[in-house]
Amino acid sequence: MIEALFVIVWTWLFIMAAYLSxxxxxxxxxxxxxxxxxxxxLTGIFxxxxxxxxxxxxxxxxxx
Amino acid sequence: MAALSAHLIWDLTKRDxxxxxxxxxxxAIWAFIWPLVNLFIYIVIFGQFMGGRLPGSSxxxxxxxxxxxxxxxxxxxxxSISRSSTVFLEKKHIISKVDVSLPSLLVxxxxxxxxxxxxxxxxxxxxxxxxxYEFSLKxxxxxxxxxxxxxxxxxxxxxxxxxxxxxxxxxxxxxxILQLWFWFTPIVYVSGILPDxxxxxxxxxxxxxxxxxxxxIFVFNDYPAVTSLVxxxxxxxxxxxxxxxxxxxxxxxxxxxx
Numbered sequence: 001m002i003e004a005l006f007v008i009v010w011t012w013l014f015i016m017a018a019y020l021s022x023x024x025x026x027x028x029x030x031x032x033x034x035x036x037x038x039x040x041x042l043t044g045i046f047x048x049x050x051x052x053x054x055x056x057x058x059x060x061x062x063x064x
Numbered sequence: 065m066a067a068l069s070a071h072l073i074w075d076l077t078k079r080d081x082x083x084x085x086x087x088x089x090x091x092a093i094w095a096f097i098w099p100l101v102n103l104f105i106y107i108v109i110f111g112q113f114m115g116g117r118l119p120g121s122s123x124x125x126x127x128x129x130x131x132x133x134x135x136x137x138x139x140x141x142x143x144s145i146s147r148s149s150t151v152f153l154e155k156k157h158i159i160s161k162v163d164v165s166l167p168s169l170l171v172x173x174x175x176x177x178x179x180x181x182x183x184x185x186x187x188x189x190x191x192x193x194x195x196x197y198e199f200s201l202k203x204x205x206x207x208x209x210x211x212x213x214x215x216x217x218x219x220x221x222x223x224x225x226x227x228x229x230x231x232x233x234x235x236x237x238x239x240x241i242l243q244l245w246f247w248f249t250p251i252v253y254v255s256g257i258l259p260d261x262x263x264x265x266x267x268x269x270x271x272x273x274x275x276x277x278x279x280x281i282f283v284f285n286d287y288p289a290v291t292s293l294v295x296x297x298x299x300x301x302x303x304x305x306x307x308x309x310x311x312x313x314x315x316x317x318x319x320x321x322x
Contacts (some may be wrong), residue, residue: 039301
């Protein structure tokens with residue numbers, strides 16, 4: 001479940017950051033900024049998500 | 065540059081879908097029949113009639129799943145690139161009349177192909193449920209790998225769309241490259257059958273990494289290779305950035321040429 005929670009929080013965080021940047025920045029450079037956000041977002045998902053499995057197992061055992 | 069209009073993108077996507085089946089009695093129902101037929105071919109013809117089996121697996125449906133999870137995203141990827149390569153030429157009647165943002169034309173093609181992909185995948189997931197497939201949380205990574213794949217398709221599509229305006233032969237070259245690319249990606253075969261020399265080169269292919277990731281998640285119940293995916297994410301965004309920068313540099317000429 002931690003994995004799913006991470007995906008939701010991580011996605012929400014980047015949607016907010018992207019939305020605020022898109023609204024505040026008028027210059028066309030914001031397109032490049034969106035690309036950078038997107039790169040960070042996906043990299044974070046691919047790196048962090050598999051690492052959460054161990055944490056999820058520890059928490060599950062603790063709660064059990 | 066004209067602003068990216070969400071309304072315009074959605075309107076073009078809907079029109080693209082309705083135009084595809086315009087005049088037919090069943091209309092949009094064809095959008096469901098085609099994926100169903102394709103899935104039938106992958107699962108029944110290749111998996112059962114031709115007796116395709118995965119090496120080391122006793123599951124009779126393993127090859128069908130292996131084939132489907134590679135072929136369905138590939139179809140979306142290839143169609144997105146090949147259709148994008150000619151979109152500026154095909155939509156020049158709109159471009160010349162309305163101050164439309166050119167990248168939005170590629171977004172609608174990607175969206176249209178993603179809708180077909182989602183319909184096909186819905187049928188695939190029904191098949192997985194019926195065959196008592198063991199779903200795991202690793203499957204949550206699937207949409208993100210697919211997202212990465214479509215960003216790559218968008219970047220390459222934007223590059224080919226920009227260049228095809230000046231060099232019309234490029235659309236044929238794109239078709240040939242995609243055909244070769246398909247057969248150099250382990251979609252219908254397992255990568256283990258490739259000679260070591262070929263395999264050592266193909267591991268650098270983006271679609272190789274993406275397809276292997278799908279297979280690991282769906283068939284082998286394993287996490288994809290993180291390092292490869294992280295490097296691919298960086299390369300994909302560099303391709304997107306370079307394509308967009310080239311498009312920006314040539315945008316005025318593109319409009320003049322059309």
